[in-house]
Amino acid sequence: MLAVLLLPGALRAFLPALIGRSALAMGGLALLLAVQDSTGSYAQAGFATAAFGIANVVAAPWRARAVDRFGQRPALTTMAASQAATLIALALITASDGVAAIWFLVLSAVVGLTSPPLGAAMRMVWASLTTAGDQRTKAFSIDAICEDLLYVAGPVIITAVIVATSPGIGLWVTAAAVFLGTTAMTSSASSRTLRGTGGSGVRGDRPLRQPGFVRVLTVLLGVGCVLGVAEIAAPAVAAQHDAVSASGWLLAAFSGGSALGGFLYGQLNLKTGAAKRLFVLCIGMGLASVIVSQLDTLGLFAAGIALVGLFLTPSLVTGYLIADAIVPETSQTEASTWINTSLNLGASLGSAAAGIIIDRSGAWLALLLVGVIALALALASAVPFTQLRTMEPHADHTPDRCDQGG
Template sequence: MLAVLLLPGALRAFLPALIGRSALAMSGLALLFAVLHSTDSYAQAGFATGVFGLANVIAAPWRARAVDRFGQRIALNLLATTQAAGYVVLALLTDAEKVANVWFLVLSAVVGLTAPPLGAAMRTIWASLTTADGQRTRAFSIDAVCEELLFVAGPVVITAIIVATSPGTGLWVVAAAVALGTVAMTSSASSGALRGTRERVARGDRPLHQPGLVRVLVVLLGVGGILGVVEIAAPAVAAQRDAVAFSGWLLAAFAGGSALGGLVYGQVRFTSGLGPRLFALCVAMGLGAVLVSQLRTLGLLAAGLAVVGLFVAPTLITGYLIADTIVPETSRTEGSTWINTSVNLGVSLASAGAGVVIDTSGAWSALLLGGVLALALAPAVPFAHLRRAESGPPRGAPCTR
């Protein structure tokens, strides 16, 4: 599996991409603590992080479309520079006095709108370096595993930085990570070779016009729903047990299980198609969430979340492989981004809904509803469309843009 890292140009792009992507793993807590420090209001902090997440979801397809059209160096560097500047201004406001709350919401929207799609861009690079067989699956798997590890370490690292220094410093660190990581990634030869189409992609080649993709996105909303519920319910359970410090470890167990699942997924030689694979993974994840909702101790909850997490990365990898299979090469970044957009939309909606459910019925009910939602959406998998796409002409030619 690690052999894909030795492909010419792979590590030169992949390592700085991870640095840039670490910003997203740290940004949620950094923004939350910064706004909380300035306003002394959980409501305002929650609004700010909600605005950030919603803006990120709304703008994601258009950012990816810009990368496909204008190339990675132009589009990604512009986005990263703008987002880093937004974080810097937020850091300055965090340490200022008597700042109107609306400015935190405005800047949260700015950093959300301008988040560079480094994950999708890196998967486009992987697609240009690998063949459309087990090699690409292994590349997507190692990519997903490393991303999950970022989300294990990111919250722990940024929390330690903020505790040792200040919330403003945390935002400076996020700004540096996204700016330096993006510039270093796009300066690589493999990223520079993806110069974009320089023209509008035909309407029929857009990802959402490909048969079956919309139904895949509907299925992935349920996956995002579980992620969103866990992000809110796990800290709520820890707080109810007077163990707030354990919140990070609950989320780390969830992300760690996902990383392990992605590692195993990349080693398995599947005989089943992508459709049955996606359905089985979503059902397993939904059932796992339902079972976890019955666990009442922190230790068992951590173990249960790790088990549910086992299916997260494999589900996302399967989604990326589906997009790579049915979306034209001219829209690869956008296709991969739609997979993330669907999951992130599910996260945002579930996070908002989970808070209401937790206040009225408790964290366990939120986990139960998240699992039920994933199970209800799993049958939307477009088995026939995916079967036809997989049996069609191979789409494994490297990108030449």
Template structure:
């Protein structure tokens, strides 16, 4: 699977893309700690974090459309510049006395609105460098695995920076990471070749207008819901057993399972169509959530979470492959972003509901219910539209076609 990294131009774009994408893994925690340190209020810090998250989700499709239209170099650098400026301004605000709380909310919103979709952009680069089929699946797999590892290591790194210096420095480091990573990625030849359409995408080419795509997003809502509940249930179960320190290990087991799943998925030579794969993965994830809801010993619960995570990265990879199959090339960055948005929305909604269920009945019921929901939503897989075993070949366009 690592052979895809040796493709001409791959590492030159992929490594700086990972650096830039780590800002998303670090930014939320840096923002939370900086606002709390300045205001002395976790409530205010929570509001700022929520403003950042909601703005990021709401603006995601429009940012992706801008990349499809204007090309990666112009659009992504503009967004990264805006987000870096937002992080820097927030750092200055948290270090200044008597700043009105509304400024923290406003700057957090700016940071969310301007987050560059580096993951979706990198998948477009992978699509231009690889041939459809096993090679592209391997590329998407290693991309997903590395992204999982970013979200394991990112919070640890930024916490260490903040402990050693200050929350304001943590925000400045995040600003530097997103800006420098984006500039380095977009200066690569493979990114620069994706210059965009130069015009708006026609209504008929929009991802949500492609037959079956909305149903795929519905299925992935269930995947996101399991993700959201698992992230709430893990610390709740640890606390119930007077083992709060085990929370990190439980979440690491979940993330580690996802990384292993992504690696295995990239190695398998699967013949089933992408629609059937998505159905099997989502059903398996739902069943695993139901199973883990019945596990009581902490060690078995950790193993169960790893089993649930095993299907997370492959489900996302399959979603990206489906987007590559049924969405016109002119709007594939937007399509990839919709995949992420659906999963994030499912996770956010489920996290809110899980807290209520856990307080009243325990984590086991939250996991049982979300497993059943994922199983029900898996029925939305559009088999009739996704019979082909692999997406059609998409060759890297000539430079003259991109002008």
């Protein structure tokens, strides 16, 4: 699987893209701690973080559409420069006294609005460097694994920076990461060649208008729900066993299972259609969640939550592959971003519902219900979803066509 990194131009774009993408992994925590330190209020910090998150999700399809239309270099560098400037402005006002609370919300929202879709853009680069099928699956898999690792390491790194310096410096570091990473990526030859449609695309090319694409999003919504519940249930189970310190290990087991699943998936040379694979993976994740809900001991729960995670990255990678196959080239970045948006929406809904259910009935019921929901969404979308000819006719598009991401 690592062989795809040796493709001409791959590392030159991929490494700086990871640096730029680390800003999203660090940004939420840096923003939270900086606003809290400045205002002395976790409520205010929470509102600022929510403004950042909501703005990021709402603007995602439009940012991706801009990349498809104008090309990677002009669109991404403009977004990165805007976000970096806003992060610096936020750092400056958090170091000032007497700043009105509204400014924290406004600037946090702008940080979210201007977040460049580097994951989607990098998947466009991968698609331009690889051939459809096994090679592209390996590329998307290693991309997803590295993104998982970013979200493990990012909060740790930014926390260390803030502890050693100050919360404001954390925002400066995040600004530097997004700007330097993005400009380095878009200056690579493989990114510069993705120039965009220049507005030549038509409304019929939009991802949501493609037959079967909404069904893909529906299935991934169930996967996201399981993700959101698992991230809340793990600390709750640890607390239930009077082992709060084990919370981090349980979440690490979940993330580790996801990374292992992505690695194994990238090694396999599967011949079944991507739509059928996504259906099977979502069914597997739902069943694993149901099984885990019945496990009592902490050790068994850790193994079970790792099993649930095993299906996460393969499901996401398969969603990207389907988007790559059924959505026209002119809307590829937007399509990949919709994949991420569906997963994130499911995770947000799952997290919100899990908190309520766990308070009243315990983590086991939350996991059981979300497992059933994931199974129901997969089954409801099964026909004619699994009959999608996802690796045809777009799979025969030329290897140098753009892919996308979110």
